[in-house]
Amino acid sequence: MCNSLIQLKNVSFGYKKTELILEKINFCLQKNEKIGLIGPNGSGKTTLVFLMVGLLLPLEGEIILFGKKCIKEKDFQQIRPKIGFVFQNADDQLIFPTVLEDVAFGPLNLGFKPQKALKIAQKTLEKLGIADLGPRNIFNLSGGEKKLVSIATVLSMSPQVLILDEPTTGLDEHSRSKLIEILKKLDIAYIIISHDYDFLARITKKQYILRDKQVIYDPTIVLHKHEHAHPLGYIPHRHENK
Ligand SMILES: Nc1ncnc2c1ncn2[C@@H]1O[C@H](COP(=O)(O)OP(=O)(O)OP(=O)(O)O)[C@@H](O)[C@H]1O
DSSP: OOOEEEEEEEEEEOSBTTBOSEEEEEEEEETTOEEEEEOOTTSSHHHHHHHHTTSSOOSEEEEEETTEEEOSHHHHHHHGGGEEEEOSSGGGTOOSSBHHHHHHHHHHHTTOOHHHHHHHHHHHHHHTTOGGGTTSBGGGSOHHHHHHHHHHHHHTTOOSEEEEESTTTTOOHHHHHHHHHHHHHOOSEEEEEOSOHHHHHHHOSEEEEEETTEEEEOTTEEOOOOSSOOOTTOOOEEOOOO
């Protein structure tokens, strides 16, 4: 029984109907669960989270968000404000010329008055340690700065679930640590896709692997914290149950 925020029941998907990328996936995100999603490049991690928020529709199966079965775009629209989604590519997230406007857009959409929305945006930027970026033009930001701003645009809406697709890509050590601190303090459920296993070990309690069109949970796979960043190719350690 899954008393869930996000539930997938026998979900299958392929960009071509004849070539499935995901096959009969069952998944459940409970209240306050903090989940990491790992898997090889191209295994379908982004596709899976797109399905969760209705940016793609399944060929088969059911998506149930906050207890409500979602079939059409309209069903997803109603739930979307509760789910903060940060795209892998920050450029897909940012639409306004200035950082502050971008971060205030979410609260404005939720019905806050402009002054209040700007206040919320300013506070969110402060929390992320990037208040100085407020007046800056989005187009002149570095990749890492854009990444942090895109995370701010979602946090400013106080979502009940957060989905982050590769949030540490392009972040320096300081920004990455800041993000770890913020995520640790968040009292909401989240799903984080990442190849940065140290990051996931610090901020998630459970990690799922996407492989061979399936989402697998293997408790013998343990991600470890490391004092220094690992180069690509570092693989999670497997521990035999004693
Ligand atoms: N719009 C699309 N049309 C056709 N194929 C696509 C589309 N988007 C993704 N794919 C393909 O679907 C597969 C899964 O892609 P997806 O981006 O979900 O993988 P991923 O696990 O997130 O990869 P990565 O770790 O590299 O970000 C890949 O083979 C990709 O080339």
